[in-house]
Amino acid sequence: MSVNSNSLFAKSMLSDIIHEHLTKYYDDTYDDIIILCIGTDRSTGDCLGPLIGYKLSYISRIYSNVHVLGTLEAPVHAKNLEENIERIYSSYNNPFVVAIDACLGKLERVGYINVAKGSLKPGSGVNKDLPHIGDIHITGVVNIGGFMEYMILQNTRLDTVMKMADVISSGFITSLWKFFKQKERLTTI
Secondary structure, three states, X not given: OEEEOOOOOHHHHHHHHHHHHHHHHOOOOOOXXXXXXXXXXXXXXXXXXXHHHHHHOOXXXXXXXXXXXXXXXXXEOOOOHHHHHHHHHHHOOOXXXXXXXXXXXOHHHOOEEEEEEOOEOOXXXXXXXXXXXXXXXXXXXXXXXXXXXXXXXXXXXXXXXXXXXXXXXXXXXXXXXXXXXXXXXXXXX
């Protein structure tokens, strides 16, 4: 499922999609929700994850079982991804991982945010062989792919990335609120 980040209702639509995925795939077998924001602050096109992590970094003070990894201060990128994956599975109880990353795509899809079940393959747009991660994943198409990917990522407009980071972080905040309110209502019945 995808949402155009330039749509007037992008935040609301994305919130509904994330909420639907959490409701459908997060069950009682999981304890913690890990929001893994992948990318680096050293490349405009690849800073989508760390920007979202920065915007969501306070969320664990609201929900004790929601944890954010990958911020501007401490990014999760190609060089430390495996170490962070090991940390997730050794430090958290039955983690439900939501992996978030930037990606490259077709010109008409730039600005679209995709949410899907299953793991994410970080670095595939720049031909890196990195481990899969995530029970669900969110990708933001930040620019066009197909040639000179590193150059394309370096020359991506920050405005595009910031809009998408705003939509994704706002969508997450609202969907988590709805999700935990719904779980609270179900436990009081």
